[in-house]
Amino acid sequence: MQKTRKITADGGPFDIPVTELRGVGPGKAAALRQSGIVTVADLYGYFPRRYLDRRTVKSVASLRDGEQVTVVGSVDTVLREKGGRGRSRFKVRLSDGSGILELVWFRGASYLSGSFRPGDTVAVHGKVGFFGRLPQMQHPEYERLDGGTSGDLDLFHTGAIVPLYPSSRHLKKATISSRSMRRLVRNAMQAFPPLFPENLPEELAGRCGLLPLGQAYRTIHFPESPEMLEKALLRFKWTELFYAQLYFALRRVSVRDRKDAVRFNRSGRHTAALYRTLPFCMTEAQKNAVREIYRDLRSGSRMNRLLQGDVGSGKTLVAMFAMALAADNGLQAAFMAPTEILAFQHYLSIRRFTERLGLKTGILTGRQQKKERRETLTSLEEGGLDIVVGTHAMIEEGVRFRKLGLAVIDEQHRFGVLQRKALQEKSHRPHVLLMTATPIPRTLTMGVFGDLDVTVIDGMPGGRKPVVTGLRHESERAEVLEFIREEVGKGRQAYIVYPLVEESEKMDIRAATESFAQLRGELSPEIRMELIHGQMPSAEKERVMNAFRSREVDLLVGTTVIEVGVDVANATVMVVEHAERFGLSQLHQLRGRVGRGDCQSYCFLVYGGAPGNQARERLRAMERTNDGFRLSEIDASMRGAGNVLGTEQSGTVSGLKVADIERDYDIMCSARKAAFALAERDPGLREPGHCMVRDYYRRHYHDRFTLADIA
Incomplete structure (x- = not known):
């Protein structure tokens, strides 16, 4: 039996190796290390990725047609059947002692065959259908719980919410299943209770209704109820966002209080x-x-301001x-x-x-x-x-x-x-x-640029009309070209943009150079055309742009080098070929090249084949609205915050473990308010009760956010 040791700030989970836990030998320790788990503290910080509510699990015998349920059982048989047109079906029969449930997938047999073995314990979730007397789920969600039998469900107590951990598959001989991880965490909590020192002042945690830290750790691994799980998640999300916002608060106070910037006293x-x-x-x-x-x-303090504005503002x-x-x-x-x-x-x-x-x-x-x-x-x-x-x-x-x-x-x-x-x-x-010129959603502005003062230009110059946007299939391309002829005939100018410079053998995309030659034959000889792309010499690009700006060119054919910065008020038509290949922000930037004068402008998004769901959603969003800020919100919800900004940005997006700056916006607002109030009151975090905040910040955040200083 293991000896129970109390965890303290200067010992315990910060230096107790997981090898002191029962059942952790060299192989399992190596697998844990690959997942970043070296100490007991690391283990406690390895949170479940989702939970299985055992109270919703039904037996096979009680299943009813059309209901969405979870079933836990043992894999009885695995079968791969050949179907028509060279396709194959993958079937698994699952037994829980009360009956047999058939699982069917009509695609993906090659990778699914390695996911199920007879004897595996599996949780599946999906819609039940009956074929004769046999219940069936088609394409269910599934979770391998262990390699044991259905009778070995010691952790699936009635009424319990069971944590499911990210699978560790780093080492073939030391794979750690979700069940093994649960046993490991339970052993750790029995041997080394999570009596972590608090990382928030008691008054602040109480005012915000946050659980004590130790209770939050116990609850997030073994929640007693959905309500308690929500409280544990709130504690970790709020704390995480508080310290991320504290970085911004300390940085802003530091910049504001340093009166060593050059002061612009004169204007004239x-x-x-x-x-x-x-x-x-x-x-x-x-x-x-x-x-x-x-x-x-x-002011005498260094300006650190972000100026946001839609294209053309x-x-x-x-x-x-x-x-x-x-x-x-x-x-x-x-x-x-x-x-x-x-x-x-x-x-x-x-x-x-x-x-x-x-x-x-x-x-x-x-x-x-x-x-x-x-x-x-x-x-x-x-x-x-x-x-x-x-x-x-x-x-x-x-x-x-x-x-x-x-x-x-x-x-x-x-x-x-x-x-x-x-x-x-x-x-x-x-x-x-x-x-x-890429509008940033309010969530990202607060979560990534929280130390900056933000100015938004939310109006457009007078006399401009919203750009009319239309979706066109590539089969309608001739009609689009005819529209360009009509606009050029009125003295207007146009753009056609392609995603590639040269034809790709792997992608069926019409490239700019090949299409430029083809367009010469499709359009009237009177239409003056030029090609521009990023691989051209600078002098040649300059010549082409000057010619377009001075109206010596009617149609500019190119790649996304004209995405931003090109400002020609006489241009009224933008055509984006293979629009399904472009991101939402890029499409909005391209559309922003027209609509800069007082004439009505148009943007045609030409797509090929049958675009995927996200591509269709992007194109429809472009058709519905010209509001760049609304499009940025849609883009963030589709792609996620980190992808919207790219990999070069600093801030909290890449550092968040539990919180999500979009889904948890209200929590972030609360944490930000508390962090900024604390930084204003005690910028050095020296007052009694704030030392724990300073120490925790230094230990966990100062290395990550090196631009902020605490004296």
Whole structure:
């Protein structure tokens, strides 16, 4: 019999190896180690992935036609039958002592055959149907519980909720089943009760109705009821989100309280001239964004602001006012874009403003001629340039600014954290403005950019009409081309976008280069066409874009290099070929290239074959709404938060173990409020009762979130 030891903060689960538990030999210890379980504390933190409510399990003899039930039994026979057209059916007969239940799959026989062996104990869930007197489930959900017999169900007590753990299949000879894991956790709790030190102040946990930590650990592994399981999950989700938000809170307080950023005290010649020379009226949303940014720049604390706005909402103009204010204060501004073509588009757009203001603007990319690059670098270092627009080439070692005061980073989600940080380190604490034309759901804004001040441009310039979006099958392509002819005949311009540059042997996608040649024969010779894609030399891309902008080209055929940054008000038609291959955000960005003038614009999403469910949902969402923020919510729900942002983002998305920032939004709001209140009251976490928070943060979060400091 094992000796019971009390778990404390400086011992117990933090250093007791799992090999001290009964039944853990070298083989099982190795398999556990592959799953990240080395100590008893690791074992307690290995939460079940779902639960089987034994109270809903029915015997085979009691099954009724049409009901959705769970049945637990022993695999009796496994059979693979050949069907028509070379297909095969896979059948399993399951016995629970009261009768036989037949399980049938009409596809997947090759991989399913390795999932069931006679004698395995299996839980299945599905809809019951009867064929004669034999009950059957087609394509049920299933869970291998163990390799034992149906009589060996010692952990399936009547009325119990049974935890099902992620299967450990790292080592062939030491596979750890869900049942083995349950036994292991129960042995651990008997030998080493989970008397963890609290990681939240008692007053805070009580006010939020959270279970004590030790009780939460016991409950999440062996819940007494669904209600208690929900309380245990709430404790872990709330705590996880609290510490993630505490990172944001401490970082924001740290940035705000450091009054060592350059203060933009003067506004005058350049900012006034910019406003005076605008050929249009700014929207109220743009004016509000400028006011918020000006307030930051004059505060003495470093601006750390995210500017969100749908495609065409005028973010670049807002950034232009910030850069003009930098020039009024004798400082330089850097504008970094993720691609060369986007950087060049911004350069042309910004230069149209700066030429009227008497400001010098340069461009810096990786493909510049050596002489041009050298001249730009010299002018930048000597102060001859007020604004530089470029790609990640601006963060290279040889790039030096005379006095960088403002860093603007466009499409910030395409840059890694270290790339953004490298630009900021080109000067002593410059102000930072991040911009995105990909609207971010409120859940992601709070969960990933929680340390930033956020400004949303929620209005569009006046006179613009919503883009009419239509879905078209590839069999209707001739009608789409006829529509382009009609629009060009009215003096308008159009885009056709393809997902690939050259034909792929593995994918049935019409590629841009081949299709460009074909289009010449399909459209009237009078329609002037040009091709653009990312593999073209920079000078050639520049020539094509200038020709399209000056209306020397009617139809621009290309790839997604025109996804962002291209602003031609006369373009009224966007055609996306093989639209089912594109993501929702990308489709919205492409559609945003039209609808920038006062004429009605159109977007045709041309799809081939029979798109899958998610592809159909994306296309229908595009047809239903032009609202980028609504589309971002749909995109996040379809793909998940981490995938929406990509792998380069920092923040809580990749670090969450229990919580989900979409499903648990209300919990995150509660945890965020408490975390920010604590950081405001005690930024150093030195007050009595807060030391446990400081110690827990340092132990579990400080290495992950290295940008926040606690004194």
